[in-house]
Amino acid sequence: MKTISIIVAIAQNNAIGKDNQLLWHIPEDLRRFKALTTGHTIVMGKRTFESLPVRPLPNRRSIVITDIPGEIIAGCEMAYSIDEAIDKMEEGKENFIIGGGMVYSQFMPLAHRLYLTIVHKDFEADTFYSEIDYSLWKEIERQDVEASGSLGFNYSYITYERL
Numbered sequence: 210m211k212t213i214s215i216i217v218a219i220a221q222n223n224a225i226g227k228d229n230q231l232l233w234h235i236p237e238d239l240r241r242f243k244a245l246t247t248g249h250t251i252v253m254g255k256r257t258f259e260s261l262p263v264r265p266l267p268n269r270r271s272i273v274i275t276d277i278p279g280e281i282i283a284g285c286e287m288a289y290s291i292d293e294a295i296d297k298m299e300e301g302k303e304n305f306i307i308g309g310g311m312v313y314s315q316f317m318p319l320a321h322r323l324y325l326t327i328v329h330k331d332f333e334a335d336t337f338y339s340e341i342d343y344s345l346w347k348e349i350e351r352q353d354v355e356a357s358g359s360l361g362f363n364y365s366y367i368t369y370e371r372l
């Protein structure tokens with residue numbers, strides 16, 4: 210089976226990005242992202258690929274989705290549709306959808322697992338996560354984190370599996 214896992218950090222008002230950047234810098238969340246995704250296939254839209262500080266992210270197999278026929282990015286595998294991205298996923302392993310808004314919404318009906326970081330604050334944004342129907346998901350893990358340092362907001366890690 211090709212397990213499809215979405216990993217995303219979402220504000221209270223569903224905001225996830227602005228000006229092709231993240232809305233916050235949470236070092237602990239980035240470490241968790243790295244720990245979960247290292248050694249796995251990660252799938253992303255072209256805009257998210259372009260937003261990464263290091264491209265491609267090391268020690269992961271990257272699949273980048275684009276509509277531009279024939280476009281090739283060094284160090285990445287390309288998919289020209291959602292179906293093609295699924296074809297290229299790894300059998301018997303977790304494949305992580307790492308964004309952004311456009312790609313998350315297309316994978317949401319197909320995902321088996323969600324790794325959410327819920328940021329307990331509203332943010333101004335131009336990219337939002339679609340409304341989640343929690344009746345379809347079972348919470349399997351949760352950790353609430355208190356704000357520390359200059360962060361100024363609390364957040365929670367919540368993992369869901371499709372019912």
Ligand SMILES: NC(=O)c1ccc[n+]([C@@H]2O[C@H](COP(=O)([O-])OP(=O)(O)OC[C@H]3O[C@@H](n4cnc5c(N)ncnc54)[C@H](OP(=O)(O)O)[C@@H]3O)[C@@H](O)[C@H]2O)c1
Pocket residue numbers: 216217218219224225226227228229230231253254255256257258260274275276277288289290291307308309310311312313315336
């Ligand atoms: N908070 C978080 O956890 C998180 C995580 C990741 C990203 N983000 C944020 O999300 C924002 C980017 O999201 P976005 O929605 O603008 O862009 P995106 O989903 O990253 O990428 C969109 C692009 O992907 C390609 N694409 C998407 N669906 C396709 C399909 N079915 N077939 C072919 N190509 C397809 C197209 O590329 P072409 O234009 O090349 O055709 C499209 O323009 C940024 O602000 C980023 O920082 C947040």
